Amino acid sequence: MDAPDSNQHPVFVYELRPRSVPPELPTSSDPDPHAETPFAASFEARRAAFLDCVRRTPPPAHLCAVFHEVARLAAGGPAHVPLFEAALDYVDARLDCADFVLHGILRLLFHFGGDPRLPRALVERAHASVRGFKYWPDEPGADSLCSWTENHEILFASAALLAGQLHPDAVFSNSGAKGREVAAAGRRRVARWLELRFRSGFSEWLSHVYYDEDLVALLALVDFAGELEVATRAAMVADLLLLDMALHHYRGVFASSHGRSYERCKIAAREEGTTDLAKLAFGVGSFARVENQSAVALALSPRYRVPAAIAAIAGERRDAVTIRQRMGIRLDEASRWDLDPRDPEDMMVLLSLEAYAHPRTIEGFVALLDRFGWWSNAFFAPFARQRTLLTLLHRTRLLPILAQVFRWDMSRNVRDEVDLLSYRTPDYQLSSAPDWNPGRGGDQHHIWQATLGPDAVCFTTHPGPRSARSPGWWTGSATLPRVAQIENVLVAIYRIPRRPALYVQNRNLFTHAWLPRDRFDEVIGRNGWFFARLGAGYLALRSQQPARWIEPNEVRAPGRHNIWICELGRRATEGSFEQFVARVAAAPLRFGRASLRYESPSQGPIEFAWRGPLRRDGRVVALRGFPRYEAPWVEAPFPSDAVEVHAGGERLALDWPSHRREASRFAE
Numbered sequence: 309m310d311a312p313d314s315n316q317h318p319v320f321v322y323e324l325r326p327r328s329v330p331p332e333l334p335t336s337s338d339p340d341p342h343a344e345t346p347f348a349a350s351f352e353a354r355r356a357a358f359l360d361c362v363r364r365t366p367p368p369a370h371l372c373a374v375f376h377e378v379a380r381l382a383a384g385g386p387a388h389v390p391l392f393e394a395a396l397d398y399v400d401a402r403l404d405c406a407d408f409v410l411h412g413i414l415r416l417l418f419h420f421g422g423d424p425r426l427p428r429a430l431v432e433r434a435h436a437s438v439r440g441f442k443y444w445p446d447e448p449g450a451d452s453l454c455s456w457t458e459n460h461e462i463l464f465a466s467a468a469l470l471a472g473q474l475h476p477d478a479v480f481s482n483s484g485a486k487g488r489e490v491a492a493a494g495r496r497r498v499a500r501w502l503e504l505r506f507r508s509g510f511s512e513w514l515s516h517v518y519y520d521e522d523l524v525a526l527l528a529l530v531d532f533a534g535e536l537e538v539a540t541r542a543a544m545v546a547d548l549l550l551l552d553m554a555l556h557h558y559r560g561v562f563a564s565s566h567g568r569s570y571e572r573c574k575i576a577a578r579e580e581g582t583t584d585l586a587k588l589a590f591g592v593g594s595f596a597r598v599e600n601q602s603a604v605a606l607a608l609s610p611r612y613r614v615p616a617a618i619a620a621i622a623g624e625r626r627d628a629v630t631i632r633q634r635m636g637i638r639l640d641e642a643s644r645w646d647l648d649p650r651d652p653e654d655m656m657v658l659l660s661l662e663a664y665a666h667p668r669t670i671e672g673f674v675a676l677l678d679r680f681g682w683w684s685n686a687f688f689a690p691f692a693r694q695r696t697l698l699t700l701l702h703r704t705r706l707l708p709i710l711a712q713v714f715r716w717d718m719s720r721n722v723r724d725e726v727d728l729l730s731y732r733t734p735d736y737q738l739s740s741a742p743d744w745n746p747g748r749g750g751d752q753h754h755i756w757q758a759t760l761g762p763d764a765v766c767f768t769t770h771p772g773p774r775s776a777r778s779p780g781w782w783t784g785s786a787t788l789p790r791v792a793q794i795e796n797v798l799v800a801i802y803r804i805p806r807r808p809a810l811y812v813q814n815r816n817l818f819t820h821a822w823l824p825r826d827r828f829d830e831v832i833g834r835n836g837w838f839f840a841r842l843g844a845g846y847l848a849l850r851s852q853q854p855a856r857w858i859e860p861n862e863v864r865a866p867g868r869h870n871i872w873i874c875e876l877g878r879r880a881t882e883g884s885f886e887q888f889v890a891r892v893a894a895a896p897l898r899f900g901r902a903s904l905r906y907e908s909p910s911q912g913p914i915e916f917a918w919r920g921p922l923r924r925d926g927r928v929v930a931l932r933g934f935p936r937y938e939a940p941w942v943e944a945p946f947p948s949d950a951v952e953v954h955a956g957g958e959r960l961a962l963d964w965p966s967h968r969r970e971a972s973r974f975a976e
Contacts, residue, residue: 322405323370324398326390333388337365339596342577342762344559346591346623351614351975355607358588359383361595362604367391368597371398371405374412375524375604376597378419382608387425392416396437402451404687407463408601410441411524414470418532419608435474440481443468443490445680446652447483452686456659458512459521462501466525466533468494473534495538498529500657502541504645506548506964507947509635509936511661511723513567513741514556519549520581523602530612531605537967543612544962544969550589550614551953553582554622555631555939556730558737560592563759564730565741567723568752571782573598575822575861577762589614589975590622613974620956621941627880628733630795632938634946636725637661639668652679662751664691665718667711674702690811717809720749720779727934731795735845735878736760738796743931746790746918747803749812752778756791756798758874760842764827766849768800768872770819772812779812782822786814789872792922792931796876797908799916804868819870821849821863830885835893838863844879848892852899871904873897882910 340361348354363383367373374395377388395413399406413434421431442449443464455464472491480490512518526549529542556564561577572579581599586592588603595603606612637645639661647654649672656676663669677683683692691698701707711718730739740756758766772779772786779786789800802819825831828840838855840847850873855865875892882888891909898905903917915923922929936946941955953960959972
């Protein structure tokens, strides 16, 4: 699920394979309806509905099945022993994402370790697997685990803390360390991860895939960490994760830019990894069981409840609201965060940004390949194929030069500091990551999205190979655009380089837009524009290069250089759909080679180019340097040591130095 190699991803089977299925388990179920508005007012009602859904449905055919079956036990169901045995097989084999499965086993032990429904032999084997796991790359054993991206780092570190806490005096069979030593190492890494997330946010920003995994680890710490400070700080970071979701949700869709995303969850709301969590926490979304780990953790948590102030934001409907945020770490400011690429622990933190081949980190990364024996890790196969050359360049200090020459391509995985913008009305939401690394090769970054309904979304990409995982046809971008947004209007400028690449060659010399015709009430064309309507929300899309429908969902425009414009409207402000179409189609628009001037009917004259500022009516509009939070309900500087939220008459105050968490009320 995580890989630096975009086109040579290791072949793994991310599923559990029980040897048998108990006859009392359900074999079929009806899809859970998608809720665009809160389907139940109270958390307890939503929790009951979620557990009932779990009880009535078969386990999903992927790794999250172990969490599903833990929830079935909580709902009063039988123990699916063959599936738990398959989960332990997966953990013992140290397959990629075994840390996800291990957290399901840990929650099983903490909640139901003494439950008579679980055979004692199964419980004893689970404890043995916990003691035998590889908790950090410096421990013995070759494997192809991914342990370094942001979500994996907290999953491994928190699992180490909790496992060591479970067995403080036992010798862990893989590392040879006592449990308390394993816990101490995990605690150090947990503490650092939590502080960076609170102060700077997530490098996997607003990810509707990996926020699911992050919250699993955070709630495990809240519920089971033996130290109050650790549990409280984990709860504070969990609050901010849910705050991110509440701020950028629209009609049950996590409708924002994403630091990491995949095709399936971009084009279908039910495929979002956080949709179960959103429906449980806020009442919107679906119990789709795609990635329901965090929903299970929240439903079963004895200690964490969503602050009422955050729940109020998710449920509030204003006429128009702008949300600005900044997240992440700039690699040229690593010292500001006390990070030194020459230190292995610090380099692991920098790898959470996937900074493998950046000029500032490539030497530290190659040192880790040697230190941890990662040359045999399947994720790093592209580096292993060049081991002799990389080793020589490392010894001669020439690696940073190579990385600088091919930086646009070799650093495509990196997720450094990002500014984020969402503009929401009752009829649409437009979100973007303005001016983020334009022209650099991309990976799984989702830079902008317009959303009118659960699956009525629009975005553009420069596609990678159709057969590649990432950057692929709709996952990520082979080349990142320069994006600017002013409320309901967005411009995306693409310049696809011809430069040689070591990683991903730019073979597709066109850009395209996802615009699913069957998800809108109307779709028409006029004067080079594509128009779509869903209910009272309107969308207009225009390409500089002549664009045409290729498939029912794809609009394609040829050329290495192109500009896309998207403008949204609504009946309440623009009148009828025909009036919106007529005004936009007639609006003066002039394109340059990599520039435009567009006289938007709603925003007035807009000027933007590949270089230089964004201007509206001649005045510069800031694209970067946003605060940590700037929204009607919350404001905080970047970086931040304190965050205070006010919404719906409720208050949440978080102060990091004193690890103080105060809420007027929690959702009940």
